[in-house]
Amino acid sequence: MSKDLTPAVKGTRDFYPEEMAFRKWLFGIMRDVSESFGYQEFDGPEIEYLDLYAGKTSEEILSEQAFMTQERDGTKIMLRPEITPTFARMVAQKSRGLLKPVRWYAIGRCWRYEKPQRGRAREFFQWELNILGPESAEADAEILAILATFFQKLGLTPEEVVVRVNDRSYFEQVITENGISADKYMPLLRIVDRKEKISTEEFNADLRAEGLSEEQVVALNRYFDEKDYSQSSWLSRVFTALESYPGVSGYIVYDPTIARGLDYYTRTVFEAWDKTGNLRRALFGGGRFDNLTAAIGGERVPGVGYAVGDMGITEVLEQFGKKPDLSAPVVTLLVSVLSQETLSRSIEVVSYLRSAGVRCELWSDAVSDLGKQLKYANNKKIPYLAIIGEDEISSNTVVIKDMLSGEQSSMELEAVAGFIS
Amino acid sequence: MSKDLTPAVKGTRDFYPEEMAFRKWLFGIMRDVSESFGYQEFDGPEIEYLDLYAGKTSEEILSEQAFMTQERDGTKIMLRPEITPTFARMVAQKSRGLLKPVRWYAIGRCWRYEKPQRGRAREFFQWELNILGPESAEADAEILAILATFFQKLGLTPEEVVVRVNDRSYFEQVITENGISADKYMPLLRIVDRKEKISTEEFNADLRAEGLSEEQVVALNRYFDEKDYSQSSWLSRVFTALESYPGVSGYIVYDPTIARGLDYYTRTVFEAWDKTGNLRRALFGGGRFDNLTAAIGGERVPGVGYAVGDMGITEVLEQFGKKPDLSAPVVTLLVSVLSQETLSRSIEVVSYLRSAGVRCELWSDAVSDLGKQLKYANNKKIPYLAIIGEDEISSNTVVIKDMLSGEQSSMELEAVAGFIS
Numbered sequence: 053m054s055k056d057l058t059p060a061v062k063g064t065r066d067f068y069p070e071e072m073a074f075r076k077w078l079f080g081i082m083r084d085v086s087e088s089f090g091y092q093e094f095d096g097p098e099i100e101y102l103d104l105y106a107g108k109t110s111e112e113i114l115s116e117q118a119f120m121t122q123e124r125d126g127t128k129i130m131l132r133p134e135i136t137p138t139f140a141r142m143v144a145q146k147s148r149g150l151l152k153p154v155r156w157y158a159i160g161r162c163w164r165y166e167k168p169q170r171g172r173a174r175e176f177f178q179w180e181l182n183i184l185g186p187e188s189a190e191a192d193a194e195i196l197a198i199l200a201t202f203f204q205k206l207g208l209t210p211e212e213v214v215v216r217v218n219d220r221s222y223f224e225q226v227i228t229e230n231g232i233s234a235d236k237y238m239p240l241l242r243i244v245d246r247k248e249k250i251s252t253e254e255f256n257a258d259l260r261a262e263g264l265s266e267e268q269v270v271a272l273n274r275y276f277d278e279k280d281y282s283q284s285s286w287l288s289r290v291f292t293a294l295e296s297y298p299g300v301s302g303y304i305v306y307d308p309t310i311a312r313g314l315d316y317y318t319r320t321v322f323e324a325w326d327k328t329g330n331l332r333r334a335l336f337g338g339g340r341f342d343n344l345t346a347a348i349g350g351e352r353v354p355g356v357g358y359a360v361g362d363m364g365i366t367e368v369l370e371q372f373g374k375k376p377d378l379s380a381p382v383v384t385l386l387v388s389v390l391s392q393e394t395l396s397r398s399i400e401v402v403s404y405l406r407s408a409g410v411r412c413e414l415w416s417d418a419v420s421d422l423g424k425q426l427k428y429a430n431n432k433k434i435p436y437l438a439i440i441g442e443d444e445i446s447s448n449t450v451v452i453k454d455m456l457s458g459e460q461s462s463m464e465l466e467a468v469a470g471f472i473s
Numbered sequence: 474m475s476k477d478l479t480p481a482v483k484g485t486r487d488f489y490p491e492e493m494a495f496r497k498w499l500f501g502i503m504r505d506v507s508e509s510f511g512y513q514e515f516d517g518p519e520i521e522y523l524d525l526y527a528g529k530t531s532e533e534i535l536s537e538q539a540f541m542t543q544e545r546d547g548t549k550i551m552l553r554p555e556i557t558p559t560f561a562r563m564v565a566q567k568s569r570g571l572l573k574p575v576r577w578y579a580i581g582r583c584w585r586y587e588k589p590q591r592g593r594a595r596e597f598f599q600w601e602l603n604i605l606g607p608e609s610a611e612a613d614a615e616i617l618a619i620l621a622t623f624f625q626k627l628g629l630t631p632e633e634v635v636v637r638v639n640d641r642s643y644f645e646q647v648i649t650e651n652g653i654s655a656d657k658y659m660p661l662l663r664i665v666d667r668k669e670k671i672s673t674e675e676f677n678a679d680l681r682a683e684g685l686s687e688e689q690v691v692a693l694n695r696y697f698d699e700k701d702y703s704q705s706s707w708l709s710r711v712f713t714a715l716e717s718y719p720g721v722s723g724y725i726v727y728d729p730t731i732a733r734g735l736d737y738y739t740r741t742v743f744e745a746w747d748k749t750g751n752l753r754r755a756l757f758g759g760g761r762f763d764n765l766t767a768a769i770g771g772e773r774v775p776g777v778g779y780a781v782g783d784m785g786i787t788e789v790l791e792q793f794g795k796k797p798d799l800s801a802p803v804v805t806l807l808v809s810v811l812s813q814e815t816l817s818r819s820i821e822v823v824s825y826l827r828s829a830g831v832r833c834e835l836w837s838d839a840v841s842d843l844g845k846q847l848k849y850a851n852n853k854k855i856p857y858l859a860i861i862g863e864d865e866i867s868s869n870t871v872v873i874k875d876m877l878s879g880e881q882s883s884m885e886l887e888a889v890a891g892f893i894s
């Protein structure tokens with residue numbers, strides 16, 4: 053009957069209770085932050101027809117990183133690589149019926165069929181948060197303020213992490229002002245996206261290859277070096293609003309090199325980075341996507357938002373020693389069972405204590421000696437053990453043993469919850 | 474640019490915030506009940522190699538209801554149809570290192586590629602809960618007590634739902650006592666599984682077709698009619714323990730016709746049903762699986778548990794009018810923004826109130842008139858609106874409008890949280 057154990061699929065993760073406790077803690081902070089800003093949780097399916105992604109999600113993901121399955125008739129179904137297209141579909145389906153602004157978030161599983169490597173798995177989670185409706189710089193500032201609040205709640209400081217913000221339409225304005233044709237916008241944006249990874253010489257050569265004059269190359273270099281957003285009325289409004297959020301603006305800087313690959317971003321774009329640069333990639337990103345719902349066939353509804361992956365954040369928390377200690381015992385008390393005859397009273401005791409809000413375990417059979425139960429409580433670091441024998445039943449009491457000090461105290465059942473809390 | 478909207482995949486569900494609020498409520502009860510009994514949450518991947526299911530999950534599911542994808546080398550990967558095999562794999566992987574009893578639960582998404590129909594979707598959730606280690610009737614009683622507590626917390630009464638319990642090994646004992654060969658056990662169990670759906674004549678004919686004598690047919694009929702578990706020492710211990718759990722035993726009855734299809738159950742098996750019978754199928758089921766971890770290649774660790782699907786429970790709650798009203802407003806207060814000049818103070822007010830624990834929304838731009846903001850608060854049923862104009866800024870106050878009564882009160886910022894709570 054026995055055979056080799058089938059392993060987990062490569063690039064997936066098993067969440068044993070210890071890992072799950074961390075995941076719950078992290079997701080709990082995401083939920084609290086979202087809801088304190090008035091965002092409501094939604095969720096969609098984890099599978100969508102391939103069509104939904106075509107033309108929005110990057111070609112690289114669709115052609116090389118897709119987990120695919122299909123309908124019996126051959127229609128292609130994809131395990132979602134991101135949540136944004138599902139969000140856009142759900143909004144587009146009932147767009148006119150939705151009260152704007154729509155403030156929604158989701159925390160869900162996504163897949164990428166890629167070679168598993170450090171900090172990347174084929175199965176991961178994303179916290180997706182968007183505000184839909186307003187085409188205002190104040191909405192962008194709110195989104196950035198939520199991210200900074202998230203970092204605050206995680207205990208990550210502005211010395212450790214940073215959100216780098218740009219305005220794509222400001223870049224468009226700069227190239228136009230320098231006499232560069234508007235149809236160079238996307239090709240130039242792709243060069244900007246690589247700027248941090250290449251030398252100034254390579255960058256300039258790439259610009260020249262796009263047909264820019266020496267004067268235009270100089271002008272663009274000045275724009276990148278000066279890091280001055282005062283000519284962007286949009287970014288000026290974003291940063292003005294951010295200054296009024298207490299403790300937030302320290303996390304956020306203007307960076308004209310931020311471009312974001314995804315074509316659906318229209319204006320503000322941003323990326324979070326760890327300041328040591330050890331991760332060598334953005335922690336996560338987001339931006340304004342004013343045409344996304346229209347692009348998938350719905351009404352045009354402007355929006356802004358982001359998607360935070362759980363793995364990058366976890367690495368950063370580890371790197372800065374900010375992962376919390378979540379090793380607290382699951383239950384406060386183990387109710388022992390001494391015999392078949394005393395079982396009934398042990399069950400009454402554990403049921404009473406549960407109804408009084410005490411988390412407790414009942415020993416799992418009526419035939420173990422007390423030594424085994426003590427050992428279990430010790431190994432599991434359960435702080436208290438309840439002992440109920442014939443004597444306790446006749447005197448209507450319970451003996452509570454403090455597992456750390458070894459002290460035993462006899463008391464009435466009604467006194468136990470108070471004693472151990 | 475616009476095109477037809479790509480629809481959701483058939484048999485999947487979109488959870489808009491209203492549906493999500495119900496899902497969160499339901500999962501919250503599952504979590505609270507699990508944790509009050511000392512169970513810890515775990516989770517595994519939602520994809521597993523096909524091999525993990527072969528020989529455990531039913532052939533019908535594997536051959537006809539599997540959502541499949543694959544590795545580049547052709548290794549078959551399945552979207553999990555249930556969580557139990559993943560649970561068994563995770564336990565088997567570190568079996569000797571785990572402190573027994575293992576009390577774990579999970580709430581996760583599962584898939585079946587079936588024709589969508591009422592109460593069944595191709596994407597659904599299961600609450601999986603197991604205790605691993607003890608081979609004791611007391612552990613089985615605990616599992617049943619958890620289910621009954623779950624029903625209590627949902628507001629479902631013993632008049633509305635019932636858990637029907639059987640002991641497969643008692644049936645084995647009965648057939649052996651009546652001189653029926655042990656190798657008839659599985660074929661007869663399959664006939665028992667159909668008993669409720671066929672007439673007594675058909676049932677008896679099926680028994681005779683398995684080679685049973687008239688005397689044996691009569692004896693088995695008596696066993697089913699009498700519904701007397703006193704000769705099963707195992708069931709006697711289960712029901713004795715259940716009586717000590719307050720309010721629990723009313724939900725649980727002995728029923729010798731419960732068989733459960735899955736081969737991995739070894740002893741106690743059970744199914745939950747709605748008493749009206751309107752659902753025409755079990756709400757969910759479970760049982761004791763003492764050989765599962767050994768069957769997938771690990772050490773033998775006995776266990777008992779269940780998997781509750783979210784769709785059956787939801788239907789039952791609807792049927793009995795027990796779905797809760799979750800339409801409470803998401804936020805207590807909308808902080809309005811009157812102009813670009815007052816924006817900064819509005820942000821300070823909303824930030825202060827959030828830090829004081831008040832859930833509030835900030836109006837999403839600095840160019841809307843107050844009427845639009847009032848209308849939004851009204852439509853979204855937000856109970857209070859904060860108004861901060863030039864006068865409020867110079868007098869360092871906030872005007873709070875009660876949206877129901879229309880009354881406006883001016884106060885200091887520090888007084889707002891108390892006023893609206």
